[in-house]
Amino acid sequence: MITLYGMYRSRATRNIWALEELGLAWQLKPVIQAYRLEARGVDPASAGAALNTRSPDFLRLSPAGAIPVMEDAGLILSESLAINLYLARKAGGPLAPKDAREEALMEQWALYGATGIETDALEISMAYAKGVAEGAEAAIERASDRLRRPFAALEAHLGAHSHMVGGRFTVADINMAEVVRYAQPHKALMAAFPRVTSWLDLCQARPAFQKMWAAREAEAV
16 A cells, blocks of 8 residues: 655645545555644654654655655655656556656656746745735745746647646646646736636546545644
8 A cells, every 4th residue: 555654734735636536545644844843832853743754753764854755565755746657657547648758748747847836836825825924925926927937838838738748637737736726826827827727727626636625624734
């Protein structure tokens, strides 16, 4: 059985979504971010602290001290987008690449999302999660401006294709949708890219996403 180490309120959401879509047997081993414990007034190194990203037991598994991490039959794999590509190949079926060409395109879009979109999108997400504190508006607008170029590339692609790869819903859509989601609270940005917005809405309407999201919302902040 696949073991996923992490929390719903982390990048593990993209792996949980994929696992639900693929129907693979899996279990979640809760590992909370150390900074979330500190926000609750708990020392991550204390004897009674929950397993967290600074716990020696977790660091032996993942020296980087970051979640999620996947374990499958002796394979230890980190980096959530890479985990999803592995899971799709393992399961096969319509979410997986059907040939080397599709595999290359899925890897291309995963790398583009990680390098060209995620940093600025995450800055927007974190600003909104904090209630857009004083001074955050300017940071949101700067991040939004930087995202216009990669979002324009997505808009053009989705204007010519129904999905990211292969004309069908695949793991490439899960990976990109979970990256783009971070920018979703900034309505002005999303409104400027209607094809991206409608594609994201379709992705998030899927039952597997809805199941994952309900569990995430139920998890303590």
